[in-house]
Amino acid sequence: MVSNSEFAKIFEEFSEILELKDANRFRIAAYQKASQTAKSLGEPIEQIYERGGAKELDNIPGIGKGIAQKIEEYIKTGRVKELEGLRKSLPRQEVEYMRVPGIGPKTATKLHKEFRAKDLADLKSRLEKSGSKYFKEKTLANILRGIEVYKGMGGRMLLVEAREIAREAVEYLEKSRLASKVTPVGSLRRFKETVGDIDIVAIAPDPKKAIEYFSKFPGAKEVISKGEAKGTIIHRLGAQVDFEIMPEESFGSLLQHFTGSKEHNIHLRTYAQEHGMSVSEHGIKKGKKLIRCRTEEEVYGTLGMKYIEPELREDRGEIEAALNDKLPELIEMKDIKGDFHVHSNWSDGNAKIEDLARKAVELGHKFLAISDHTVTLGIARGLDSKRFNQRRREIESVRKKYRGLNLFDSCEVNIGSDGSLDLPDEAMKYFDVVTASIHSGFNQSKEQITKRMIRAMENAYVDVIGHPTGRLINRREGYSADWEQVFKTAAQENVALEINASPDRLDLPDGLVLKAKKMGVRFAISTDSHSLEQLSFLPFGISVARRGWCEKKDIVNALELEELIKWLRGG
């Protein structure tokens, strides 16, 4: 079956090429929208097609007759003739150039026409040699910096890295008292798993003075610009940080605008327009009257809807939900009672069980699962039944010291290539919690992976499936599985899927969390800690759960202890 992300890529490429060809901008937008729709659709497009043909596809908002026809062509023949024609009509370099920040379709075309470079690296050296013939000084510097940024960061940085840089900048700005309401915006505020630029906004009585102060930020290695109300620096770790001063009387409108996402804002503005209003970063126009909003609550309230949390603003149905008072009551850190997945120095963690327990108490946890690796994971010093028995004695003795903490005897059992587990049932029954994970055979077919996961979930002792997609953000794609089937089984078997809070995993990803939630699946948020410090990663898991619309009832970490134990025994 063709995956929805494959369709998303096809439409994305359509829009990129059409942009380079200077096509009608609404046609370009239509493909972008179709791409976005494909990504966020709960059901496989191919399945929709099988049910009702191209006519059924036409019913999907954002997909009309033209795109429905292309979907049909791709399902039937594995290709889209028009796209192949388009590809041939353009040099491939132009598409690549356009992905560099600061380079749009016009510049991309010009760059290829003038330099005929074979790739981006080649282009860079040619620009350095003779770029000044074609571009004025500042434009050239801007393009070169864009290439550097694009190369150096592999696209986008991890959320955890961006938050660290933002925290440093916000503290510096707040300390000065030159600015107040200092707030990170953009994908950072929405807690997206990766972040491009770091954007920070604030209000200030003397904007120029505040920007001047920002330009002296000790974390900066380079100041790109400093104007009357906006400054840009490059942080020593390579990230671009923008700081912008906003007028207080429309701060809410501006905050809303800069938080995005783009898709959310387009939808919001379209809705406003349909109802005789017009939304911009300055306020909301009703007729000739401009209503400036000091808070975001006012923005959404004026449009007749409930306030939407930043994590939900991805145009995944939140606007409709806000209009009908159907928004979820999102899970919060304070609802969380513990951590399900922590490694000790019995396997590949570096902390003693006692130290982990003490740290968990400090963090306010009511429970902690010590879940070391099992025997086949030799590389991680996985334990066999005998060593788990020895470890059990240590857990017993720590329990006596920390009576307020429920220290769960747990393991991360390995799912073999055929779906079998590497501990016998008679060993597994002694554990309070069992998490089962895949650690090898990532390249198996979708069918095989799906079967493996289902077989593991059908084991009566398995409570949680660990890092379900196996991805490492920016480094490794997850394995492919038929998620529909996996989620169905998880719901049936009452097995929780892990939301792994490790910042380079964040696995399940938020889009799949949302799909699984709709199918009745519950989730275990876990740090997968290998050290004491990593026990503090839980908030990253919370942000994934929130982006997946999860409420308290969807998260097993939030269950009252009696309910939790009941679930563990039943599952």
Added chain:
DNA sequence: GCCGTTTTCGGCCCGACTGTTTTCAGTCG
């Protein structure tokens, strides 16, 4: 290319910044 409880044609979200083309094109969010 998509869409329609005024429309099957004629709209489509809206504005700012940057550089340098002194009246605007290109890019971005």
